[in-house]
Amino acid sequence: MRRRSVVVVGAGPAGLAAADTALAAGADVTLVDSAERPGGQYHRMLPDAYGARAPEAVQHGYRSFERRVRRVLDHPRCSWWAGAEVWALERRDPGGAAPAAPAPSCPPPKVHVLAPAPGGGPRRRHVLEPDALVLATGAHDRVLPFPGWDLPGVCTAGAAQALAKGERVVVGDRVVVAGTGPFLLPVAVSLLEAGSTVVEVVEAGARARVARGWLGRPWELGAQAGKAGELLALTGVLARHRVPYRFGRAVVAARGDGRVEEVVTAAVRADWSVVPGTERAAAVDVVCVGHGFTPRLELPVAAGCALRPGPRGTSEVYVDVDDDQATSSPGVYACGEITGVAGAPAARTEGALAGWLAAGGAPRAGAVRALRRRRDQGRAFARRLAHAHPVGAAWPGWLRPDTVVCRCEETDYATVCAAAQDPTATEARAAKLATRAGLGPCQGRVCGPTIAELRHRHGTGQPPAGPTDPGSHHRPLAQPIRLGELARPPAPPAPDRPDLAHLPPEESGS
Amino acid sequence: MHRTRAVVLGAGIIGAACARELAVAGLDVLVLDRGGAAAATTAHGEGNILVSDKGPGPELDLALLSRRLWPEVLADIAARSAGRPPRPASDQAAPPATRAAEWEPKGGIVVATTAEGAEGLTRFAAGQRAAGVRAEAMDPHELRAAEPFVTDRHTAALHYPDDAQVQPSGAALVLLRDALAHGAELLTGHEVLGAVTRAGRLVAVRTARGPVGGDVFVNATGPWSGEVSARLGAPVDIRPRRGEILVTTPLPPTVFHKVYDADYVGAVGSADTGLQTSAVVEATRGGSILLGSSRRHAGFDDRLRPEVLSAVAATALRLFPALADVPVMRAYGGFRPYVPDHLPVIGADPRLAGLWHAGGHEGAGIGLSVGTARLLRELLLGDRPSLDADPFRVDRPAVLGTSDGARDTHAGSTGPPDSTGTPAQAGASGPAAVADPDQAAARNMTEEGA
Helix, strand or coil: CCCCEEEEECCCHHHHHHHHHHHHCCCEEEEECCCCCCCHHHHHCCCHHHHCCCCHHHHHHHHHHHHHHHHHHCCCCEEEECCCEEEEEECCCCCCCCCCCCCCCCCCCEEEEEECCCCCCCCEEEEECCCEEEECCCEEECCCCCCCCCCCCEEEHHHHHHHHHHHCCCCCCEEEEEEECCCHHHHHHHHHHHCCEEEEEEECCCHHHHHHHHHCCHHHCHHHHHHHHHHHHHHHHHHHCCCCEEECEEEEEEECCCCCCEEEEEEECCCCCECCCCCEEEECCEEEEEECEEECCHHHHHCCCCEEECCCCCCCEEECCCCCCECCCCCEEECHHHHCCCCHHHHHHHHHHHHHHHCCCCCCCHHHHHHHHHHHHHHHHHHHHHHHCCCCCCHHHHCCCCCEEECCCCEEHHHHHHHHCCCCCCCHHHHHHHHCCCCCCCCCCCCHHHHHHHHHHHCCCCCCCCCCCCHHHCCCCCCCEEHHHHHCCCECCCCCCHHHHCCCHHHHCC | CCCCEEEEECCCHHHHHHHHHHHHCCCEEEEECCCCCCCCHHHHCCCEECCCCCCCCHHHHHHHHHHHHHHHHHHHHHHHHHCCCCCCCCCCCCCHHHHCCCCECCCEEEEECCHHHHHHHHHHHHHHHHCCCCCEECCHHHHHHHCCCCCCCCCEEEEECCCEECCHHHHHHHHHHHHHHCCCEEECCCCEEEEEEECCEEEEEEECCEEEECCEEEECCHHHHHHHHHHCCCCCCCEEEEEEEEEECCCCCCCCCEEEECCCEECCCCCCCCCEEEEEEEECCCCCEEEEEEEECCCCCCCCCHHHHHHHHHHHHHHCHHHCCCEEEEEEEEEEEECCCCCCEEEECCCCECEEEEECCHHHHHHHHHHHHHHHHHHHHCCCCCCCCHHHCCCCHHHHCCCHHHHHCCCCCCCCCCCCCCHHHHHHCHHHHCCCHHHHHHHCCCCCCC
């Protein structure tokens, strides 16, 4: 009998776990990631980010990560495509403007991959036709706009950390880390280790709410308990460096002549409305901001997966998955941050479950029951996280009419509001073409959720699209592709190159 | 006194242009759309206002009328909003009321890359000149000066100074806002479900939010015209024809005109029957380059097909090989309103009094919108038409689903086989007056309905 073929997109904690269990279930696995090494955003920072503090659990986590990398990449049934990007998914179900639910027997979409050519030159197109597709595309930082956020010297928390730990580049000498969410802590610690002075860490959430979210009902944490402990350890590091960790404050402006010289923070209420008279300026050269994460949904949307709204009071949407991590699209599974932001341990559990079931593994095996239990704890953790760090609805209060909202096209807040109130431009597409917001090189990845939220808030006339409308995530071209690469016919599905099937030297050596 | 109430179905560019003409003429106008304005076919094209791609015949006549009207209409709108007499529109410093249209009379350049293509292009241009189109042959130096990055392997090039470009969604909204300023009303979120007739006359359309009454109804629903007209009980054979466009990341100025390929390339590198691609390359104000275009029948299936995008890229690179390393950051597709004989449908429906049609422009609707609206208004009010409207009449075999071309498929073509059109009537317009449909299709190599 022919073995089942599974394509896994994304080699972060979720995707790597999926590949591992799909191999264990006996499938042929193709693992695709745009990075040169597996690990995704999370493991890029390891071991340094936590290693220097040496919490034993994290160190252990890293060793098990390394073992898993070895096991997956050295597996004879695994094909590892490094530096490769999935630029399109092509559905094979009969569909159209209003596709009926496709037959369960319909195969998953064809996977269109761009992979490096042997010896350089333009990347080659490949088309994969798997029996099952596992999407583990992760998330990127969400950043809310504020006056001056388009100045050089404002960067996302994730970018700052990647530079500090991946490239060993210090983003600045005097840095404020601001936004909301537990991720601010490891970012601040990375910056400290890289030699920056962290002036303060500014969390917009109120202290009581954050504490309640993190510390309440500890019995529910289960396998996630380590995560909470880890964060407490990080606050300890901040305390040792005498870095204030302030709650209920937000960055409301960055100023400077050509680049950031000063950041203005202010006290905010529970809904993030600014308390007048509490503004305070601090001299800095860099501001790192992160307001949670936006799941990368272009591939799930292209695959036709139904979405679901995030926890109440949040504006993000996620891939809707069932008890088996299966999406509404036949043969397509989703795991990790695209189903709800819950951190690496939860992502690994979801990935393990998705990989096993996508590969046709026995659904009632004892290990699967345990995985489901842990996955459910992970989902509870995601809800807890969202409740502890909601984005306050009144954040646009710190915008000014001339504040740039879409940085690529320099569309300002007043223009977005005017378009939202224009009775002739009720459709998002007409408004997008009129304001140009979201038409630039980032294709709305940064500003998309913000624009959708502002249109919803300021819109008159038509009701906005439903909360699970794929709207701002609809990008059928999931990655930029050069015209020359696109014009060439696809190469054979399997890369005929040994260099892709093996680890880069620095990984395979140790 | 009772003003005539005109209900325009569809708030795309055709509906917007018709609403404006009728509102300016003093009618009481209501525009219905099942979604919002200017967001479907209108927002998924290139914004072509072309005379270059049309051979002598009624479509070219409509294109020349429209090309003359566009700057006049924009100047009128600017003048009205500024409260001063109209001045000719220029692309420099457009006033706020018309700025969103991004009117650019940049001219088109058609490039042939084969010997046969050069011969065909030269012959074609001679016919166009006789019909009043400015078509200037370019020598290689002129071509190089005008488009430094175009392929060296060209065999002929023609400059069409009258080709122009708009941002189509913005242009539609400019027309629509002017209609509203003249008293028209816009009702979005109203889908037409059926007809209310009295004594054989259409007196209202049923919508999910109740009936909407009027004296005349203009079906301007683009590729959905077939379905809407069928719901009203007077089906016309207008069907969707899919097209795709690629958008590059913003570049420094690289492409200066609308540049297209004279060599129609059928079914390039694809086993997909019915797929045709031809190169259409142009820059937008935002700095991106738009690359079109494809044509295929796929119903209303809106999924992008990677092999179609690949074919579009390959045809574009034949024209501009220097763009090979430029990243495509976005691709989108849309549905053109296609009529089997490739001519728009403009006029009263002989089967149902009160119903008018303005549609079926395939890929040329942005450019042809203002001429179509003018002609519709003249026919509707009994004024002397600006040009012979007979070739666009509703009761022709291709439109009523009785021609050979209409038999070739289509679930949407529900036209009664025994309607009024006959082959004899089709012949009446004569081969001398109407270009052969297939040749017209082959020549109609560029479009904005994509």
